[in-house]
Amino acid sequence: MKTLERLFAEKLLKIKAIKLQPANPFTWASGWKSPFYCDNRKTLSYPSLRNFVKIEICRLILERFGQVDAIAGVATGAIPQGALVAEELNLPFVYVRSTPKDHGLENLIEGELRPGMKVVVVEDLISTGGSSLKAVEAIRRDGCEVIGMIAAFTYGFNVAVKAFKDANVELVTLTNYEAVLEVALRTGYIDEEDIPTLESWRNDPAHWDAAK
Secondary structure, X not given: OOOHHHHHHHHHHHOOOEEEOOOOOEEOOOOOEEOEEEOHHHHHHOHHHHHHHHHHHHHHHHHHHOOOOEEEEEOOOOHHHHHHHHHHHOOXXXXXXXXXXXXXXXXXXXXXXXXXXXXXXXXXXXXXXXXXXXXXXXXXXXXXXXXXXXEEEEOOOHHHHHHHHHOOOOEEEEEEXXXXXXXXXXXXXXXXXXXXXXXXHHHOHHHOOOOO
């Protein structure tokens, strides 16, 4: 029986939401060079896969976190899926901006949370964890309790693992870097000779140089 991590990895690879280009690396917004790129937002364009993600996130929320009062999506990538999950669970939904709106009410959190609410945060992807945990801080400042976060994918960087531990946030993901790499290798999406390059990048992504 396939694990959820491997099953979802297969689905992401099938729609080419995972890009593995060791010889022609991407540049992330952070400036990091990367041979690996994950675009979970492509799942929104495939109704059956979009529904799969929604149902699995809902299942994990109910199994792992119990009583939940509201769902929060992190802007912008997790807004659609967070809203779908909140609709399925019949719960209030808010989303958290990366920066406050520069006009009107200048909101950081869009929607309404009441102090004391137990909130699960939905995120699309975890890299360093910085932007995700800023959303957690904003929700906590509103007097709510963040009881966990669910993301579609995590790179599993040490810096993110430490950040979530320090912030006392439980992170649950549908799949991860290791599962994607395993499935990609097994299905011929990448070659065995690509593995050392990918692993050297993951060990130190901030300083990785494709030319070395």
